[in-house]
Amino acid sequence: MYDGIVQELIDELGRLPGIGPKSAQRIAFHILQTETFDVTHLAEVLMTVKEKVRFCDVCGNVTEQELCNICRDPRRSAATICVVEEAKDVVAIERTREFKGLYQVLGGAISPIDGIGPDDLRIRQLMQRLADGTVTEVIIATDPNLEGEATATYLSRMLMHLDLRVTRLASGLPVGGDLEYADEVTLGRAFEGRRLVEN
């Protein structure tokens, strides 16, 4: 235990995701040794982020304006919506440069243990966007874990009766890797989802 404020700093840092007690201590001492100017800048950035950053009115992505840069971009196709759990999933998909449509960021996945039900996610907003018929395909890209799958099932039921193509991202082997390094669950899933070779 350190004295008062130093320990408080370590505790606060330790509450951040992915930071354990040891890392928190290292960061705290780094901050103590850093020039005051840099620390002030960091503090300002933290404050500004909380003040300025908000969620896009349309898709729920993070932005500093009413609409995020993807929803503002006229080159994006309004016919396809890709549904993801978090804003960081948007970044991941954008890195592929394969997807030219728009997004819907749900803000999590259905998980009763965490107290998250469908009403806590931006599902109603998604349904409103689908109402005018512009959208022809919804791609469900929730995480391939239990809660993500449950959310995907819930969404596909909601969308079933609409005149839409509903697709789900495939799951299986990572590309460019070796088969031998795949874990049993992934490889087992890839076996289940195997496809007929087309000639």
Next chain:
Amino acid sequence: MIVTHLSLTDFRNYTTAEVPLVAGANLFVGSNGQGKTNLVESLAYLSTLGSHRVSVDHAMIRQGAEAAIIRARLENGERQILAEVQINRSSANRAQINRSVIKTRDLPRYFSSVLFAPEDLTLIRGEPSGRRRFLDELLVLRSPRLSGVIADYDRVVRQRNTLLKSARASGVKGNQLGTLDIWDDRLVDLGSQLIEARSALITELQPEVTAAYTAVAGEDHHATLASQLSIFSGSESDDAGGAALRRDIITAREAAVAFRESLVRLRRSELDRAITLVGPHRDDLVLELNGLPARGYASHGESWSFALALKLASANILRRESNMGDPVLMLDDVFAELDESRRLRLAAAVADFEQVLITAAVLDDVPAALTGNTVHIAHGTIVGSTP
């Protein structure tokens, strides 16, 4: 597969221990509380990443130490493997194979063992959860993919129970509970896979158990296994009692149909009680001798024979399918529980495994055939051996 050498550092009561082992029988002898079981516990940890005595790893670290190290030299035919695991008090455990780091959860691939312990008696006399764990552990050893299914299933049950609880608290009616259907889908899908896998395993275990029971008890008491499945029971009781016993393989498809029907039938009481009332988490493996349930009817000796038969049967199945030789058998304080004739028969039944490790407080309890390499233990040190 055999263990040729075991080294321990700061494990339980051992500061350090160097134990050379031979193929065939190895006997650890010492008074109570000297550290015999700790030796087999350490090896069992290498193959299962768990202990039969505690559920938390740090209980295995010597008091005052920060980390325990288990290191075993393994030999499978010509192949030599050095398997190592470091159990840390305050950080993640680390594992190495031949001095290169591997994921800790991959460690059991390199070493398989079957441990017989006094706690096994709860397989016969204890709660259904112990028998489910026995089946599930064997399933995962044979088909690692199922560890994902089991973990997901358990999580679905917890999610679903939380949902039922919050529905009860807020007074929501069943038909307004839109997301319950979603969890039902996952529950049925994963649960049916588990039901099929368990029932297939039970049919495979049956002939092995019959043979092993006869081998240990000396006579055939018709030791039989059956699944008691909550999805086939009409009642709302806390276990699957009353359900018809099944001895055949139940396909996932058949299970799914019955599972759905029982969920519909029990929806009201599930909402009332806010728990998931049917599924593999409430099933039981029913053990019978001469047509009567072993739990409640079997004598002490019969119960022991049955427990040993289950373990022997699983060892035989693992041996048959293994591509790395026999699993190492470990008999922890088992002989003290058996009469003279059962001791001799158990010794004969395990004799053809590549390696057997035995612990006993009293040397005379162990049949002479198994005392070839005897290691004496006192106060957490190896005081000598008589090969």
